[in-house]
Amino acid sequence: xxLTRGLILLIALLGGVxxxxxxxxxxxRIGVLSHRGDAATLRNWGPTADYLSSQMPGYHFTVxxxxxEEVEPAVAYRRVDFxxxxxxxxxxxxxxxxxxxxxxxxxxxGEQSYNTFGGVLFTRIDRTDLATIESLRDQRFVAVNLHxxxxxxxxxxxxxxxxxxxxxxxxxxxxxxxxxxVVRHVLAGDADFGAVxxxxxxxxxxxxxxxxxxxxxxxxxxxxxxxxxxxxxxxxEWPFAKTGATANALAQRVAVALMQMPHxxxxxxxxxxxxxxxxxxYQAVHALFQELGIGPYGKPRFTFEDVISKYRGAFIAGGLxxxxxxxxxxxxxxxxxxxxxxxxxxxxxxxxxxxxxGDGVSGVDTNGTITFVNPxxxxxxxxxxxxxxxxxxxxxxxxxxxxxxxxxxxxxPVGATFRENRQHHVDDEVFWRxxxxxxxxxxxxxxxxxxxxxxxxxxxxxxxISARKAAxxxxxxxxxxxxxxxxxxxxxxxxxxxxxxxxxxxxxITNYAGACMRRLQDDRADRDSLLEAMQLLSTQAHxxxxxxxxxxxxxxxxxxxxxxxxxxxxxxxTAQLVSVEAGRAGVDIDLDxxxxxxxxxxxxxxxxxxxxxxxxxxxxxVGHNPTDQRRITIRSTFNADDVxxxxxxxxxxxxxxxxxxxxxxxxxxxxxSGMGLGLAISRRIVEAHGGxxxxxxxxxxxxxxxIDLPSEVAEARDVA
Amino acid sequence: xxxxxxxxxxDDDAAVRDSMRxxxxxxxxxxEAFDSGEAFLRAITPESSGCVVLDLRMPGLGGLDVHAxxxxxxINLPVIVVxxxxxxxxxxxxxxxxxxxxxxxxxxxxxxxxxVQQALRRxxxxxxxxxxxxxxxxxxxxxxxxxxxxxxxxxxxQANKAIGSSLGISQxxxxxxxxxxxxxxxxxxxxxxxxxxxxxxxxxxxxPI
Numbered sequence: 001x002x003l004t005r006g007l008i009l010l011i012a013l014l015g016g017v018x019x020x021x022x023x024x025x026x027x028x029r030i031g032v033l034s035h036r037g038d039a040a041t042l043r044n045w046g047p048t049a050d051y052l053s054s055q056m057p058g059y060h061f062t063v064x065x066x067x068x069e070e071v072e073p074a075v076a077y078r079r080v081d082f083x084x085x086x087x088x089x090x091x092x093x094x095x096x097x098x099x100x101x102x103x104x105x106x107x108x109x110g111e112q113s114y115n116t117f118g119g120v121l122f123t124r125i126d127r128t129d130l131a132t133i134e135s136l137r138d139q140r141f142v143a144v145n146l147h148x149x150x151x152x153x154x155x156x157x158x159x160x161x162x163x164x165x166x167x168x169x170x171x172x173x174x175x176x177x178x179x180x181x182v183v184r185h186v187l188a189g190d191a192d193f194g195a196v197x198x199x200x201x202x203x204x205x206x207x208x209x210x211x212x213x214x215x216x217x218x219x220x221x222x223x224x225x226x227x228x229x230x231x232x233x234x235x236x237e238w239p240f241a242k243t244g245a246t247a248n249a250l251a252q253r254v255a256v257a258l259m260q261m262p263h264x265x266x267x268x269x270x271x272x273x274x275x276x277x278x279x280x281x282y283q284a285v286h287a288l289f290q291e292l293g294i295g296p297y298g299k300p301r302f303t304f305e306d307v308i309s310k311y312r313g314a315f316i317a318g319g320l321x322x323x324x325x326x327x328x329x330x331x332x333x334x335x336x337x338x339x340x341x342x343x344x345x346x347x348x349x350x351x352x353x354x355x356x357x358g359d360g361v362s363g364v365d366t367n368g369t370i371t372f373v374n375p376x377x378x379x380x381x382x383x384x385x386x387x388x389x390x391x392x393x394x395x396x397x398x399x400x401x402x403x404x405x406x407x408x409x410x411x412x413p414v415g416a417t418f419r420e421n422r423q424h425h426v427d428d429e430v431f432w433r434x435x436x437x438x439x440x441x442x443x444x445x446x447x448x449x450x451x452x453x454x455x456x457x458x459x460x461x462x463x464x465i466s467a468r469k470a471a472x473x474x475x476x477x478x479x480x481x482x483x484x485x486x487x488x489x490x491x492x493x494x495x496x497x498x499x500x501x502x503x504x505x506x507x508x509i510t511n512y513a514g515a516c517m518r519r520l521q522d523d524r525a526d527r528d529s530l531l532e533a534m535q536l537l538s539t540q541a542h543x544x545x546x547x548x549x550x551x552x553x554x555x556x557x558x559x560x561x562x563x564x565x566x567x568x569x570x571x572x573x574t575a576q577l578v579s580v581e582a583g584r585a586g587v588d589i590d591l592d593x594x595x596x597x598x599x600x601x602x603x604x605x606x607x608x609x610x611x612x613x614x615x616x617x618x619x620x621x622v623g624h625n626p627t628d629q630r631r632i633t634i635r636s637t638f639n640a641d642d643v644x645x646x647x648x649x650x651x652x653x654x655x656x657x658x659x660x661x662x663x664x665x666x667x668x669x670x671x672x673s674g675m676g677l678g679l680a681i682s683r684r685i686v687e688a689h690g691g692x693x694x695x696x697x698x699x700x701x702x703x704x705x706x707i708d709l710p711s712e713v714a715e716a717r718d719v720a
Numbered sequence: 721x722x723x724x725x726x727x728x729x730x731d732d733d734a735a736v737r738d739s740m741r742x743x744x745x746x747x748x749x750x751x752e753a754f755d756s757g758e759a760f761l762r763a764i765t766p767e768s769s770g771c772v773v774l775d776l777r778m779p780g781l782g783g784l785d786v787h788a789x790x791x792x793x794x795i796n797l798p799v800i801v802v803x804x805x806x807x808x809x810x811x812x813x814x815x816x817x818x819x820x821x822x823x824x825x826x827x828x829x830x831x832x833x834x835x836v837q838q839a840l841r842r843x844x845x846x847x848x849x850x851x852x853x854x855x856x857x858x859x860x861x862x863x864x865x866x867x868x869x870x871x872x873x874x875x876x877x878q879a880n881k882a883i884g885s886s887l888g889i890s891q892x893x894x895x896x897x898x899x900x901x902x903x904x905x906x907x908x909x910x911x912x913x914x915x916x917x918x919x920x921x922x923x924x925x926x927x928p929i
Binding site: 499500501503504505506507508509510511512513514515516518519522524533536537539540543584585586627 | 733735736738739740742743745746747777779780802804825826827828829830832833
């Protein structure tokens with residue numbers, strides 16, 4: 001490798017190679033093994049690159065000639081997108097660099113095309129003594145390159161098969177790097193015999209570079225259907241391969257373009273091949289490598305120089321990395337020093353931090369006397385530092401509960417912190433300001449210990465959570481409002497049902513009364529029939545009264561106060577409430593209630609609304625069934641975890657998975673009327689009660705809505 | 721009030737049906753009550769006379785559905801729809817579809833009775849017209865094709881001379897045909913003849929010439 005070429009490669013490896021091609025075109029580089037010299041490579045393969053550029057608009061293909069040693073780094077560092085190398089190198093790259101073949105070359109000899117090739121052992125025509133491989137012992141050997149498949153490795157395999165070790169049993173090996181140079185060495189007598197791939201000798205003769213009858217092939221094998229002289233077994237021709245980083249889509253287009261190249265295309269003619277064929281099986285090459293224990297299958301007898309030479313790129317890169325690492329560690333050491341300085345600064349001036357934190361911080365000794373405070377604490381409480389230090393924190397800031405009840409010092413979590421020597425976290429208390437007002441506070445109180453672990457007092461970090469409490473309150477109010485809106489809308493929908501229901505007895509009453517009056521006016525009144533009509537009338541009046549009572553129950557303004565709720569009673573009342581609607585729709589509602597249930601702590605009208613929503617949905621769902629098959633079941637159960645479970649099951653058509661997953665989304669509705677808020681609000685209400693609301697689709701059709709609510713006992717225990 | 725007229729009450733509420741019967745009975749009207757539209761449609765025939773009081777909202781067939789099926793079967797009994805909802809769009813739809821009246825619950829008993837009486841009168845008139853038309857149709861069918869030609873042109877206001885020239889017959893022959901038409905139709909004047917043809921047409925069917 002010349003210095004200039006090495007330099008170019010180095011620049012390429014470091015990512016600075018100038019891109020060939022026009023500005024708007026994507027440059028695609030084909031790395032071609034330059035086994036006969038760069039000029040020949042560019043002459044032979046340039047037209048193929050041009051052909052690909054013309055077939056694939058937007059891409060500009062160029063040929064990058066690569067010497068044997070340059071191939072692998074070029075692939076590894078992604079300086080080429082495709083490679084055209086000998087089959088041996090290909091197999092090596094396939095195993096170690098993940099390249100994959102997309103086409104195999106069709107070579108040409110005269111009018112005949114073939115896609116296999118082999119190796120040739122040859123000598124000067126006058127060396128008649130060299131006729132067999134065995135006769136090569138102790139002769140001087142010139143080959144192309146250690147990595148040349150057709151120019152060394154194939155011949156090596158044949159020698160080894162005949163017990164001839166090229167390194168032990170010959171007078172010497174020299175690598176000339178190009179086939180042409182091998183031929184020159186043999187002709188010049190620098191070596192007794194040489195190795196080149198098939199068709200090299202024929203082409204040199206054709207080109208006038210070699211006199212006919214100046215060389216002779218050693219151990220020429222008769223090979224059926226193969227037009228050239230060959231000393232070794234045959235192997236598949238060079239593959240055109242994509243590198244691991246090249247997109248498959250691009251590779252596919254290139255493969256198609258290559259296959260479509262006519263065998264007599266100028267690009268084929270200049271490369272003296274006959275176009276491309278589907279990629280062949282390179283197993284024969286694998287076998288060669290395995291047999292020789294080289295390539296991806298072992299460590300051949302490379303000299304250190306070989307290794308250096310082969311991995312020069314990697315060595316350079318490695319060296320640079322090492323340099324970078326040294327720089328980095330220097331920088332890290334520098335950072336460390338700076339950190340140390342900062343740490344010392346922090347340690348010496350921790351009050352700066354106390355000043356900077358957004359939370360109030362104070363320290364108390366084991367008597368509860370304030371020993372230090374930060375400015376935020378001053379800002380929060382309204383007391384000055386001097387007024388705080390030395391005073392009892394509890395008496396000053398923590399003396400009463402939010403409702404004004406005195407807060408005994410013995411109950412204070414701060415005192416408990418150093419008595420129990422453990423941290424306390426509180427978020428439902430208030431601190432008092434100097435001006436007598438209070439603010440909701442969240443604070444953590446941790447014991448302060450000396451080196452021996454002896455408790456000196458406590459540190460309190462506190463935060464004004466007025467904003468958070470307000471947000472919670474706002475959310476709570478919003479939910480109530482939503483529930484109210486939804487309730488009004490539910491009422492609106494039910495009003496028309498109820499009105500109709502109320503109209504029935506009223507109409508009947510009017511009719512009966514009218515009938516009685518007319519008979520009386522016409523003097524056609526007999527006592528018995530009048531009495532009968534009056535009784536019927538009275539019955540209808542009672543019926544009307546009953547309905548009115550139900551409406552009143554539903555709309556009665558009740559304080560949304562939390563309190564113990566008997567779930568069974570609630571379910572019963574709710575079922576009664578919707579019975580009007582259910583009756584009209586021909587729906588049977590079955591109650592299957594647990595015998596005894598603990599009460600739930602909550603807001604009656606909210607939970608009632610949840611059950612009303614579920615029942616009304618269910619009534620609608622079973623409306624799809626025949627009139628005699630509309631059934632809704634409400635079950636209540638109670639389990640050992642103190643969870644009360646309510647189930648509203650219908651035998652309607654159920655829900656598809658989309659509807660099931662969307663059911664609880666606000667404004668999602670499959671109905672033509674209604675806002676789609678029912679289930680969303682219901683879920684929020686249940687969750688606000690510490691419970692869960694979910695839906696399941698029954699296997700045999702129908703849907704079940706489940707509500708889990710913690711019992712009052714469970715809730716009390718969880719709070720404590 | 722013709723004695724074969726009945727008030728057909730269709731309501732799923734037993735108390736409403738029963739009380740209607742009492743009310744109608746108190747003014748001497750006969751009631752036939754049905755608890756569903758389906759039951760009513762099974763019982764009714766084109767020969768039935770009277771009026772129908774239909775509840776708008778019932779399980780199964782609703783009032784408007786029942787009304788539509790009646791009309792499909794060519795039964796033109798006047799229909800009063802009773803609604804407990806009284807929403808305007810439904811009332812408009814009902815009246816547009818040819819419902820005789822629309823009564824909102826709760827109604828005054830007199831209001832309902834007035835509606836029923838009016839509907840029964842209309843039914844009686846319709847029956848009378850039907851009879852009259854049937855009679856006219858009988859007479860009409862007795863006309864010969866040539867007499868029908870003359871009738872058509874007379875009704876169109878043409879003089880005998882013009883009728884003769886357009887039919888290619890003599891004026892005298894026209895006069896003979898014309899006298900036969902008047903006689904067969906029992907019309908005393910051309911204007912009565914015109915009214916008769918209008919009655920025949922009024923049923924929405926074209927003059928069968």
